[in-house]
Amino acid sequence: GAVVSQHPSRVICKSGTSVKIECRSLDFQATTMFWYRQFPKQSLMLMATSNEGSKATYEQGVEKDKFLINHASLTLSTLTVTSAHPEDSSFYICSALNPSGARIYEQYFGPGTRLTVT
Amino acid sequence: GIQVEQSPPDLILQEGANSTLRCNFSDSVNNLQWFHQNPWGQLINLFYIPSGTKQNGRLSATTVATERYSLLYISSSQTTDSGVYFCAALQAGTALIFGKGTTLSVSS
Numbered sequence: 001g002a003v004v005s006q007h008p009s010r011v012i013c014k015s016g017t018s019v020k021i022e023c024r025s026l027d028f029q030a031t032t033m034f035w036y037r038q039f040p041k042q043s044l045m046l047m048a049t050s051n052e053g054s055k056a057t058y059e060q061g062v063e064k065d066k067f068l069i070n071h072a073s074l075t076l077s078t079l080t081v082t083s084a085h086p087e088d089s090s091f092y093i094c095s096a097l098n099p100s101g102a103r104i105y106e107q108y109f110g111p112g113t114r115l116t117v118t
Numbered sequence: 119g120i121q122v123e124q125s126p127p128d129l130i131l132q133e134g135a136n137s138t139l140r141c142n143f144s145d146s147v148n149n150l151q152w153f154h155q156n157p158w159g160q161l162i163n164l165f166y167i168p169s170g171t172k173q174n175g176r177l178s179a180t181t182v183a184t185e186r187y188s189l190l191y192i193s194s195s196q197t198t199d200s201g202v203y204f205c206a207a208l209q210a211g212t213a214l215i216f217g218k219g220t221t222l223s224v225s226s
Contacts, residue, residue, distance in 0.1 A: 105148045105210065111160045
């Protein structure tokens with residue numbers, strides 16, 4: 001149980017275009033989801049917290065107009081990278097909390113999306 | 119926010135050796151998780167261990183919440199254990215904050 005999927009797993013786009021990444025909780029309802037970014041040989045950095053039906057909360061230094069997050073349902077959160085530039089190339093990973101699970105603070109992670117901007 | 123520090127940053131072992139990875143955190147936590155990141159980037163959840171001791175095969179973990187540290191033990195290491203190990207901690211109402219990781223290399 002507690003499976004999180006991401007789509008696509010890998011995407012290449014041209015500079016200036018926008019890319020949407022989907023994060024789904026497959027077998028539970030997630031009121032809270034999180035988006036992380038990981039650069040090569042670095043750790044995961046929290047970008048934003050996404051709560052169903054409300055605006056996302058962004059970490060300091062993360063541009064909310066560039067990284068649009070929408071948590072429209074209890075099983076889906078999307079991250080849209082707008083006007084992508086090569087420096088946005090990174091590994092994006094989402095995670096979710098299962099509030100009805102036995103471990104309410106355990107985060108379940110998706111497999112990640114590798115974005116390359118050319 | 120909470121700070122998470124891992125040591126050592128790199129660890130090189132011969133197959134069959136044992137190892138201990140350490141994670142220190144700066145405040146009380148509601149959750150601590152250990153992960154292994156595979157070569158494709160997937161985070162494999164090893165332990166959910168805000169306190170106490172757990173074992174899963176050759177891996178075990180101990181968290182001493184009162185002293186704000188956790189240890190991951192790997193016994194009889196195998197080449198397939200190679201990769202990056204992360205610990206991450208959170209306080210209620212926040213997200214997991216990750217340490218910088220320990221890169222483990224096991225050679226045959």
